[in-house]
Amino acid sequence: MELQVAKQKQPSLRKKPRLTLSPEKSPFLYLLPLAIFMGIMVVYPVGRVIYLSFTQNLLTRPDLGIQFIGVENYITLFTSTEFWSTVLRTTVWTLLSVGGKIFIGFSIAWLLSKNIGFKKLYMLLLMIPWVTPMVVAAVAWRWLYDGQFGMINYILTQVNIIQEPIIWLGNKQSAFIATAVTDIWIGVPFMAMMFLAGLQSIPVELQESANMDGANELQQLFLIVLPVIKPIVLVATTLSAIWTFNSFGVIWPLTRGGPVDATQTLIVEAYKRSFGSFDMGMGAAIAVVIFLILLFFTVLYKRLLMKQEEM
Amino acid sequence: MSKTFRNFPIHLTLILIFSFMLFPIFVMLSTSLQTYENIFNWPPEWFPAEPQWGNYINVWFGEYQFKTPFFNSLIVATLTAIITIIIAFPASYALSRFHFAGRNSMLFFVLVTQMFSPVVLIVGLYQLAQSYSLLNTLAGLVITNCAFTLPMAVWLLHGYLKNIPVTLEQAAFVDGCSRIKGVFKIVMPLAAPGIAMSAIYAFIMAWNDLLIPLIFISKSSLRPVSLALTDFAGQNVIYWHEMMAASILTTLPIAVMFSFVQKYFIKGFMAGSIKE
Incomplete structure (x- = not known):
C-alpha cells in the first residue's frame, strides 16, 4: 500500500517529460533522419550478416539457395588451423604496425617537444604524409618496393646491405614486413601529433624542478613524462589498434593478401570469402568474429575516454 | 650558437x-x-x-583518362559530405541539448559503429544496393559512404556543440525566438568550424575509400580515384611515371582541405567523449 502511495506522488515531484513531437521541446524530429538512416544502413546490415553467418549461401550455386545450418560455419571456422593462423597473423601484423607507429611517433613528438628551432617546419613536413590518401601511399610504396627498379633496392644495394635486388612483395616474410612498414608510415603522423599534444600539456614547472633535481633524460622520461601522458597514450594506441586491425586499403593494393596468404589478415580474408569465392555464409561468420573483436576494443576505448575526462 | x-x-x-x-x-x-x-x-x-x-x-587526358575517376570522386565525396552534415547536424544538436531516455545508449551506438570495419556491414549493404539497383551507380557509393561518415560526424559535432554555452540560445528563446530559428541564427554560426571539420572529414573518408567501390563498381567509367589507382597498379605494364602523376593529383584536393581543419582535428578526437 505504501509503495503505491509513493509511486503516485512521484510525478508531482519530478517533472515528467511530455510525449511531444514539437521541435521546441522534443529531440524526436532532430534525431529521426539519423535513426532512419542508421536503421537501414547499419542495424539491418549487422542483423543480415549475423543471420547469414548461420546459413550456407554460395552465390556460385544459386540452385541451393540460402540454407539454415546453425553454428556449422563457426564450427568449421574454429576447428580449421588456417583460421587460427590468420588470427595469429592479424595479431602479429597489428602489433608490429602499432608498435612501430608508437615508437616512431613518440620519438618525433618527444624530440619536437624540446626547445629547438625549426619546430614549425618539422610539423609542416609531418603533414605531408598525413594528408596522403591510403591508396596513394600504397601505390607509391609498391613502386618503392619494385623488384627490379624500386628505390629501396637501389639504396640497399648502394650501401651494400643487399647484393642484388629483392622482390619485396613476392616473398612471404618480406611482404609481411613490407606491408607493415607501409602501414606504419601512414600512421606515424597521427601518433606523433597526439603524443605532442600530450607532451605540451605537461606543466613546465614539473620539468624544471626535475631538471634542478638533476634527473637525467631517461629518468625524466620514465618518471615524469610517461606517467603524465599515459591517458593520451592509451587512447591513441587503442584508436590506432582499431584502425590498423581494420586496414584494407594498404594490404589490398600492395599484395591482395599474398603471396599465398602471407599478408592475409582477417579483414582481407572476410572480403575474399564473400566477394572472391562468394561463400556468403563463411564470409559472414568471419565478419561476425571481426565485429565482436572490434566491440571489445570499442568498450575499452570508451572506458579510457571516460577515465580521462574524470582527471 | x-x-x-x-x-x-x-x-x-x-x-x-x-x-x-x-x-x-x-x-x-x-x-x-x-x-x-x-x-x-x-x-x-x-x-x-x-x-x-x-x-x-x-x-x-591520355590512356588512363584520369579526369573521369577524379570527377567521379569529386561528385561522390562532395555529396557524401553534404548529406552527412544535413543528417548529422540536427541529430548532434539534439544529443547535446536534450536530455532523454536512451541518449547515452545512442551515443554509444554511434561510437561502436564508428569503429566498425566496413567489412562487417558490406555484405548487407551490397544486398541492399542490389535490391534497389544501386550497384554501378555513384548514388550507391554516396549513400553507402554515409553509413560510415555519419557516426564519425555525429561524434565530432556532438563534441563540438557540447562546448558551446547553452545560455546564448536560451537568451534568444526568452526573447521569443523559436528553437529552429535560434539554431539557424545562433548555434550554426558558432558551430561553423565544427561543421566544416566534420564535412571535410566526411569528404576525405569518401575520397579515400577503396572497399565500397571495389565491390559496387564494375563499370570503368564510374570508378573513383581509389579504385582507378588500384586497377592501374594491377595491370601487366605499369606506366609508373603517369601513375605517380595520378597519385599526386589524387592527393592535392585532400591536402588543401586538410590544411584548413588540421588544428581542430586532434582536439576533436580528444574531446569527443561520451561523458557529459
Missing part, C-alpha cells in the same frame, strides 16, 4: 626520421616528372634535368 650546437643530435635524429617519412613523397614527385625510359635508369636521376610536366596532362 651554443643552443644550436647542443641541439645538433636532436636535429640529426629528426632529419633521419623525416627522411624516412618524406622519401616516398619525394620519389613520387621525382618519378612523376621523368620520361618512361628514364624510370628504369640506375643510378636514378633524382632531379630530372627536363621535368616532364606533360605526364600530368597525359594521365589526365
Whole structure:
C-alpha cells in the first residue's frame, strides 16, 4: 500500500517529460533522419550478416539457395588451423604496425617537444604524409618496393646491405614486413601529433624542478613524462589498434593478401570469402568474429575516454 | 650558437626520421616528372634535368583518362559530405541539448559503429544496393559512404556543440525566438568550424575509400580515384611515371582541405567523449 502511495506522488515531484513531437521541446524530429538512416544502413546490415553467418549461401550455386545450418560455419571456422593462423597473423601484423607507429611517433613528438628551432617546419613536413590518401601511399610504396627498379633496392644495394635486388612483395616474410612498414608510415603522423599534444600539456614547472633535481633524460622520461601522458597514450594506441586491425586499403593494393596468404589478415580474408569465392555464409561468420573483436576494443576505448575526462 | 650546437643530435635524429617519412613523397614527385625510359635508369636521376610536366596532362587526358575517376570522386565525396552534415547536424544538436531516455545508449551506438570495419556491414549493404539497383551507380557509393561518415560526424559535432554555452540560445528563446530559428541564427554560426571539420572529414573518408567501390563498381567509367589507382597498379605494364602523376593529383584536393581543419582535428578526437 505504501509503495503505491509513493509511486503516485512521484510525478508531482519530478517533472515528467511530455510525449511531444514539437521541435521546441522534443529531440524526436532532430534525431529521426539519423535513426532512419542508421536503421537501414547499419542495424539491418549487422542483423543480415549475423543471420547469414548461420546459413550456407554460395552465390556460385544459386540452385541451393540460402540454407539454415546453425553454428556449422563457426564450427568449421574454429576447428580449421588456417583460421587460427590468420588470427595469429592479424595479431602479429597489428602489433608490429602499432608498435612501430608508437615508437616512431613518440620519438618525433618527444624530440619536437624540446626547445629547438625549426619546430614549425618539422610539423609542416609531418603533414605531408598525413594528408596522403591510403591508396596513394600504397601505390607509391609498391613502386618503392619494385623488384627490379624500386628505390629501396637501389639504396640497399648502394650501401651494400643487399647484393642484388629483392622482390619485396613476392616473398612471404618480406611482404609481411613490407606491408607493415607501409602501414606504419601512414600512421606515424597521427601518433606523433597526439603524443605532442600530450607532451605540451605537461606543466613546465614539473620539468624544471626535475631538471634542478638533476634527473637525467631517461629518468625524466620514465618518471615524469610517461606517467603524465599515459591517458593520451592509451587512447591513441587503442584508436590506432582499431584502425590498423581494420586496414584494407594498404594490404589490398600492395599484395591482395599474398603471396599465398602471407599478408592475409582477417579483414582481407572476410572480403575474399564473400566477394572472391562468394561463400556468403563463411564470409559472414568471419565478419561476425571481426565485429565482436572490434566491440571489445570499442568498450575499452570508451572506458579510457571516460577515465580521462574524470582527471 | 651554443643552443644550436647542443641541439645538433636532436636535429640529426629528426632529419633521419623525416627522411624516412618524406622519401616516398619525394620519389613520387621525382618519378612523376621523368620520361618512361628514364624510370628504369640506375643510378636514378633524382632531379630530372627536363621535368616532364606533360605526364600530368597525359594521365589526365591520355590512356588512363584520369579526369573521369577524379570527377567521379569529386561528385561522390562532395555529396557524401553534404548529406552527412544535413543528417548529422540536427541529430548532434539534439544529443547535446536534450536530455532523454536512451541518449547515452545512442551515443554509444554511434561510437561502436564508428569503429566498425566496413567489412562487417558490406555484405548487407551490397544486398541492399542490389535490391534497389544501386550497384554501378555513384548514388550507391554516396549513400553507402554515409553509413560510415555519419557516426564519425555525429561524434565530432556532438563534441563540438557540447562546448558551446547553452545560455546564448536560451537568451534568444526568452526573447521569443523559436528553437529552429535560434539554431539557424545562433548555434550554426558558432558551430561553423565544427561543421566544416566534420564535412571535410566526411569528404576525405569518401575520397579515400577503396572497399565500397571495389565491390559496387564494375563499370570503368564510374570508378573513383581509389579504385582507378588500384586497377592501374594491377595491370601487366605499369606506366609508373603517369601513375605517380595520378597519385599526386589524387592527393592535392585532400591536402588543401586538410590544411584548413588540421588544428581542430586532434582536439576533436580528444574531446569527443561520451561523458557529459
